[in-house]
Amino acid sequence: MRPINLTILCLYLLVFTVVSGCLSPPQRSAVDGNEIEVTVYNDIELTPIDKQGNNAIKGTQYIDRNIYRLQIDGLVENPTELTYDLILEYPSTSRVVDMNCVEGWGFTAKWTGVLVETLFNDVVVKENATTVIFYCADGYSTSHDLNYLLDNDIMLAYRINDVTLPTDRGFPLQLVAEDKYGYKWAKWITGIELTDAEYSGYWESRGYSNKADFGGPAFE
Template identity: 60%
Template sequence: MVLHGRMNFFIFLLVLLLVSGCVEPQQTPTANISETEDTFFAGRELTSIKEQRNNAIKGTQFINEATYTLQVTGMVNKSLNLTYEELLALPVADRFVRMDCVEGWGFDARWTGVTLSSIFNDSGLQPGAKNVIFYCADGYSTSLELDYLRGNDIMLAYRLNNVTLPSDRGFPLQLVAEGRYGYKWAKWITHIEVTDQSYEGFWESRGYSNLAILEKRGFLPF
């Protein structure tokens, strides 16, 4: 009976690993050596980039700044193809936000970028729009509710701890999904689609919550 119980426990752990981000290769992010990384912001200590853990489904994606565009399509009044320079020219958001992974780790950082509200001000939104899908260069995708994105001024970050977002952290853009688990923090974003339909992304289609709201008790969003 004891042996049987131990086998069940190990099977449970194996299943947990298979459905979690733990099976994905972890990378050690690197900051741009030509820039000086902030260590404090708004009176709070920041986790250095080299100490921030990072997961990705296909490893680091390297995107050419000169040819990059962010597509904005779907239920918008005007589709957009924003260059990196055009994104930098939009109103700047700058704030302290903690990222928490479902694996139980997290880090504190300064994020600088452009809010999705600023982008939607340019594109306009059609009546009935409810959700926004984020597509990434590595094939990853996820979605979030439009009301959450606009109500919380959620941003797409292009700087981390006051240095240009490193490639291994999602250059040129990482979604800063404040108050949601890390699998909603999409990296290497190339396309945003506004829709009235629900959408399950990479991890959500594998059983993770589509809301991914941080909980005070535990960290598994099932």
């Protein structure tokens, strides 16, 4: 057998890589084949998805986008159910937000989605509503003051770092609860209820702060 010329082999591999499109643009990495994850946005370094921390009470939830429905009810004039495709038709917004876990770790990501206020404009929130409860596919729940969601342009994200929200990150929707600890960032959201009463979610009913401001006390 003739020895392989390493120079020729390296040149062959380089040509194959370029022709096949295997070279990714700088500061970007492939996710799910057809989508490209950004790792820098507006000169801000983003945390790659595979480097982000993640927690869940029952592991990853798998939701079929074709049968998914987001139910919005409670103290609203027009209770509704939205398909995933209908949610995508609403005007979108994007911004970089840090997620900070109460355990001490965190990450920076670009989030894209629909403002909670945009959805609430359609269902018409009643004047006596003060609290918004988010229900998730794994039985998890948490709540936020209505004014916090509206005053801070809080969004329901369906994309992260310019790719569709991965299953383990909360597909189809994750709440981007800016300046709140991570346990207030509900994911795999299936229902939103507006009420005039205080509500303690999964971790809040176990002693964690319902306000959950980042940098503030984790327990009440």
